[in-house]
Amino acid sequence: MTNEPIQASNNAVQAFAKSFETEHTQDYASNTIKNDDLQKLVGRVTCGSKEMDFEYLQKNPDAKKFSWIMGDDGLSLFLKQSNIQALRSIGLEDRWIRKKLENGKLFRLGVFYRSDACIPTSWDEVFSLIDTYYPKSISIKIRQHADVLKRMNFDEIEARARSSYLRG
Structure with missing residues (x-):
């Protein structure tokens, strides 16, 4: 070097x-x-x-x-x-x-x-992407949980996802 x-x-x-x-x-x-x-x-x-x-x-x-x-x-x-x-x-x-x-x-x-296509990761931006790129039916289902998701930390979200996945 x-x-x-x-x-x-x-x-x-x-x-x-x-x-x-x-x-x-x-x-x-x-x-x-x-x-x-x-x-x-x-x-x-x-x-x-x-x-x-x-x-x-x-x-x-x-x-x-x-x-x-x-x-x-x-x-x-x-x-x-x-x-x-x-x-x-x-x-x-x-x-x-x-x-x-x-x-x-x-x-x-x-x-x-960095470009304009690089969107900062925040809950509001994530929900906006879902609204834009997924069918309305999916957006509605996810938006129902928006307030709860915004209050949870990553470990809580992951634990909840694992437990619901295991329940089928």
């Missing part, structure tokens, strides 16, 4: 890549990305074993209408933490990660420029 500082913000993706590559090396201090550049970016972790697994933000774009991405706050974790810590911080569990790796899967972090 060279000890060259990252150039001006003409390519924020390359600047992020250089920071990420040197994250745990002696060159890291001189290769940190500027905050202005980081704020231009978003990213998503994908998992797969073949090149074609990484062509899209998710494996089955026909079945899943949305891909959840992280903003600069999430990307900064990948620069400050170990890879396993960063994966944990986005909600992946050690057991699940280990199983994927044992099955020959790889994890990749896709980084790209």
